[in-house]
Amino acid sequence: MPDSPRELVLVGVDSAAFSPLLEVLEERKVVDADRLRLLDEEESESAPQVYANRNIPVQSLEQFTFAPEQVVVLLKGGEAARAALEAAETAGAWVLDTADNTRGDDTATPIHPLLNSADIAAAERHVLALPGAGASMLAEALAPLRDRLQAVEIILNQPVSELGKSAVDAMAAQTARMFNGQEADIDPAIGHRLAFNHLSSSEALLASGHNLSELALVHDLRGLLGEDIALDASINTASVFHGQLANLRVVLKEEADLEQIGGLLRNGARLKMSERPSAEAAVGGEETLIGRLRQSLLSAKQVNFCAASDNLRRDLAINCAQIAHLLLKNH
Known part of the structure; x- marks a missing residue:
């Protein structure tokens, strides 16, 4: 256990996840x-943030010196965040990436606080990756059925906040313009x-017809639930600011007993x-709502149900805070 006082360093004050995490x-x-440090790329444009009745200044990311006694949380992606990751790791700090800076890097250990926190001790590097909000919610929803699962098909309706704060601001501006009879900027x-839309995909499609986020969701779930479960996923973007909802089609190894599954x-x-x-009922809560459990009309081995959660507070902020703690x- 560390002897020196520890510091928590948050990188990305302008991210959608920052405010719920600070709360x-x-x-x-x-x-x-006095042990909290806030960093962003543009110090002059970031006002001090209130934490525990104290004004915490926002420091320049480029001028900050990382140290071994720090735990660094990356809340944003991009070149500056990746440079910060490298500098913090070189200094001996622990780094928790919540913004896909380590996507595709199998040496960064994925950690879910409820499902595999013990893996921190065996991490190859001092770099951990927080699974995406969708994967975190779905892994918890499926965990009670883990030993019975054969295949899972997921349709995840993600909110605009999953695209970042700029997308939230853009939808708010589009909504205001449309209410005023003006054409919305795209x-x-x-x-x-x-605004007032439902996208089949908010990003470019790959040759397979999937998008990168869908493949990342499948990858994260395999890491948390095991490689022996067949998985497929579709991610739509719904015209809501916060709160996610997924419909799951679950194929079991044996004929379903609905009462037992429930x-x-x-x-x-x-x-x-x-x-x-x-999604609205889930926002602000600390639990995933599970419902509409029903026997599929297609197969006696298939059940369908849905899951909803607060993508920012519950699946990012709370999970991140637990890992940081x-x-x-202990590390």
Whole structure:
């Protein structure tokens, strides 16, 4: 266990995840205000942030010196974040990547606080990757059925906040313009209007017809649930700011006993049964809502159900805070 006082360093004050993470860190007293460091690329444009009734200045990422006693959380991607990752790791700090800076790098250990936190001790590097919000929610929803699963097909309806703060701001601006009878500006990177729309894909398609986020979701779930489960995923983007909802088609190894399956899900960690889950009902909560459990009309081995959660607070902020707490106290 570390002897020197630890610091928690958050990189990306302008990210969509920053505010909910700061709230959770304060609620759970993960770190004292004098041990919290906030970084962003443009110091002059970032106002101090309030934490535990203290104003915490936002420092320049480029001028910051990383140290071994720090736990560094990357809340944004891009060249500057990847440079920070390299500098922090070189300095001996622990790094937790929440923004896909380590996507495709199998030497960065994926960690879910409920499912595999013990893997931190055996990590090849001091670099951990937080699974995406969709993978985190789905892994918890499927974990009670893990030994019974043969195949899972996922249709995930993600909110605009999964595309980043700039997308949230863009949808808000589009909504305001449309309410005022004006034509909404469309982000050329997405190619579609976000306000009052439902996108089959918010990013370019690969040769397979999947997009990169769908393949990343499958990869994360295999890492958390095992390689022996057949998985496929579709990710749509719904015109809501926060809160995600997924429909799951689950093929079991044996004929389904609906009452037994329901009992397993009711006893799952951080799961709450709900007759008709919705993303709106899940926002602000700390549990995944599970509902509409039903026998499939296609096969006696298939059951269908849905899951909904708060993608920012629950699946990113709370998971991130739990991992940061473990690193600050035990590593």
